[in-house]
Amino acid sequence: MEQVFVTPSKLPRRRWEQAFGSCRVVAQVADAGPVKGQRQPILWLEIAGLDQSQREAYLLEAVAAGYQVAVMSAMPSEQEALACLNLGARAYCHVEAAPEQLREIHVVLSHGGLWMPPSLVQRLMSLSLRVVPTPTPEHPQLDELTSRELMVAEQVALGASNQEIAAALSISERTVKAHLSSIFSKLGVRDRVQLALAMNNIPTFTSVN
Amino acid sequence: MEQVFVTPSKLPRRRWEQAFGSCRVVAQVADAGPVKGQRQPILWLEIAGLDQSQREAYLLEAVAAGYQVAVMSAMPSEQEALACLNLGARAYCHVEAAPEQLREIHVVLSHGGLWMPPSLVQRLMSLSLRVVPTPTPEHPQLDELTSRELMVAEQVALGASNQEIAAALSISERTVKAHLSSIFSKLGVRDRVQLALAMNNIPTFTSVN
DNA sequence: CTTTCTATTGTCCAAAGGTCCAATACATCT
DNA sequence: AGATGTATTGGACCTTTGGACAATAGAAAG
Numbered sequence: 446m447e448q449v450f451v452t453p454s455k456l457p458r459r460r461w462e463q464a465f466g467s468c469r470v471v472a473q474v475a476d477a478g479p480v481k482g483q484r485q486p487i488l489w490l491e492i493a494g495l496d497q498s499q500r501e502a503y504l505l506e507a508v509a510a511g512y513q514v515a516v517m518s519a520m521p522s523e524q525e526a527l528a529c530l531n532l533g534a535r536a537y538c539h540v541e542a543a544p545e546q547l548r549e550i551h552v553v554l555s556h557g558g559l560w561m562p563p564s565l566v567q568r569l570m571s572l573s574l575r576v577v578p579t580p581t582p583e584h585p586q587l588d589e590l591t592s593r594e595l596m597v598a599e600q601v602a603l604g605a606s607n608q609e610i611a612a613a614l615s616i617s618e619r620t621v622k623a624h625l626s627s628i629f630s631k632l633g634v635r636d637r638v639q640l641a642l643a644m645n646n647i648p649t650f651t652s653v654n
Numbered sequence: 655m656e657q658v659f660v661t662p663s664k665l666p667r668r669r670w671e672q673a674f675g676s677c678r679v680v681a682q683v684a685d686a687g688p689v690k691g692q693r694q695p696i697l698w699l700e701i702a703g704l705d706q707s708q709r710e711a712y713l714l715e716a717v718a719a720g721y722q723v724a725v726m727s728a729m730p731s732e733q734e735a736l737a738c739l740n741l742g743a744r745a746y747c748h749v750e751a752a753p754e755q756l757r758e759i760h761v762v763l764s765h766g767g768l769w770m771p772p773s774l775v776q777r778l779m780s781l782s783l784r785v786v787p788t789p790t791p792e793h794p795q796l797d798e799l800t801s802r803e804l805m806v807a808e809q810v811a812l813g814a815s816n817q818e819i820a821a822a823l824s825i826s827e828r829t830v831k832a833h834l835s836s837i838f839s840k841l842g843v844r845d846r847v848q849l850a851l852a853m854n855n856i857p858t859f860t861s862v863n
Numbered sequence: 864c865t866t867t868c869t870a871t872t873g874t875c876c877a878a879a880g881g882t883c884c885a886a887t888a889c890a891t892c893t
Numbered sequence: 894a895g896a897t898g899t900a901t902t903g904g905a906c907c908t909t910t911g912g913a914c915a916a917t918a919g920a921a922a923g
Contacts (some may be wrong), residue, residue: 454785519801521808541801543824549765558762558769564808566768591869604848604858607910620871622911627869629911633718636879637910641847648742648852649813727920815867831881838881845909846880854917 447486448551449512450631451503453494461489464544465551469632474503476514487554491540492529493519501532508533509610513554517542526565536560599625601637602644656695657760658686658721668827669700673753674760683712689720690693696763697721700749701738702728710741717742722763726751735774743801791819798840810846811853 457468491573600610724745725738725848734744809819
C-alpha cells in the first residue's frame with residue numbers, strides 16, 4: 446500500500462528504510478498530495494519539532510485529505526497520544542520504533558485496525574471505565590486473601606520492600622515472603638511489581654512464561 | 655495463525671467458513687486448550703446466549719489463557735463493547751460480520767492491533783477527552799527521560815521483567831538495566847516497583863534509605 | 864482428640880534486580 | 894576536529910526477591 450513520511454527534516458530515518466526500503470519523504474503534509482482511489486494510504490507523521498497547533502493542523506489536514514495517519518512522537522505521552530487519536534490518527538508510536546514494529550503498524554492500518562502501545566490501550570480502557578463503569582473489580586480474588594496477606598499486599602501497593610514491610614508489621618522478612626508467595630498464587634500475579642499494579646487496579650500485560 | 659471459535663451452538667457459522675475455510679469450533683473456552691508458544695492465537699468468542707457474568711468469566715478465562723480475544727455480538731452496543739474491551743478483548747464486531755471483515759480483523763490482531771467499529775473508536779476518544787488528567791504528572795521529570803528510557807519505563811509500568819523488556823525492545827538485558835539505573839536516578843525512585851507506580855501516577859510512601 | 868487453616872519462622876539456593884567500572888559507535892553541536 | 898549526549902553492551906559483584914523444603918503454635922471446627 447502506498448505510504449508517505451512527513452518529517453520536518455526532509456530526510457528518512459534509517460529505521461524507516463530498514464522497515465520499508467526506500468521511502469517517500471516530504472517536509473509537510475501539503476506536499477503529500479491528494480489521495481487517489483478508494484484505499485486510504487498511510488501517512489507517517491513525525492511530530493517532533495512541531496508545536497501543538499502545528500501538530501493539530503497537520504493532523505487535521507492529513508485526515509481530511511483521506512490519509513490514515515500514524516503519528517510518530519519523539520517523547521510519547523499519554524496526553525499527546527489521546528490528543529492525536531482524538532484528532533483522527535490511527536496509530537501512535539515512537540519515532541524510533543523498530544522496523545518490525547513499523548511493518549506491523551503498516552499491516553494493521555492496511556486492514557482497518559488501530560495501533561497504539563499496549564499501555565495506552567489499557568489506559569484508554571481504564572479511562573472509559575470512569576464514564577461507563579462496570580461493577581466487576583479487576584481482581585475479585587482479593588476476597589480470598591487473609592487479613593494478614595492483605596496487609597502485606599497493601600504495603601507492596603505502596604512500593605515497600607520486604608524489609609520495610611517486615612518493620613512496618615513487626616514480623617520477619619521470612620514471614621513477609623511466605624505471605625507474598627501465597628498472595629501471588631491466589632491473585633495469579635508473578636511478582637511484586639504486578640502485585641503492586643493489581644492492587645492499584647492497573648492492568649498489566651499478560652506474560653506467558 | 656492458529657485460531658479457535660467459541661460458540662454455545664457448537665456449530666460454525668457459514669460466514670466463518672467463508673472467511674477461513676474449515677474452522678475449529680468449541681462450545682466453551684475451557685475446550686479451546688492451552689496456548690502454546692509465543693504467538694497468541696485468536697479466540698473468536700460468540701457472546702450471544704451468554705449472560706453477563708458468563709460472558710465476563712469466558713473473556714477473563716480466554717485472556718488469562720493467553721488468547722487474543724475477538725468478541726462477536728449479536729446485538730452490539732457501546733456499553734457492551736467497552737465492557738468487553740476493558741476485560742481484555744482485542745476486537746469487537748457483529749456475529750454476522752462479512753467474511754472479508756473477519757479476515758481483516760484476523761490480520762489486525764495477528765499484527766498486534768485492535769479492531770473495533772469506527773463509531774466506537776470515535777466514542778472512545780470522546781470519552782477519553784472527558785477524563786484525561788490535567789497535564790501535571792506526578793513526576794514532571796518524565797520529560798527528562800530520553801526516548802529509549804521512556805520506552806523501558808513504559809514496559810516496567812506494565813509489570814514487565816528485564817528479560818521481557820529486552821525481548822520487547824530487541825536489546826540486551828544489560829542495556830535494559832543501564833536504562834533503568836538512569837531512570838531511577840532521574841525520577842528519584844528506588845526500584846522498579848516504585849517506578850511502575852510512578853508511571854501510573856500512584857503515590858508511594860517516602861522511604862529513607 | 865483430631866484435623867484444618869493461618870501465622871510465623873528457619874535454612875538453603877537460584878534467579879532477578881541493581882550498581883560500579885568500562886568501552887564503542889553514532890548523532891549533534893560548537 | 895573536538896566535545897557532548899545517547900544508545901548499547903560487557904564483566905563483575907552485591908543485594909533483593911522468590912521458591913523449595915521444613916517446622917512450631919494457636920484458633921476453630923468436627
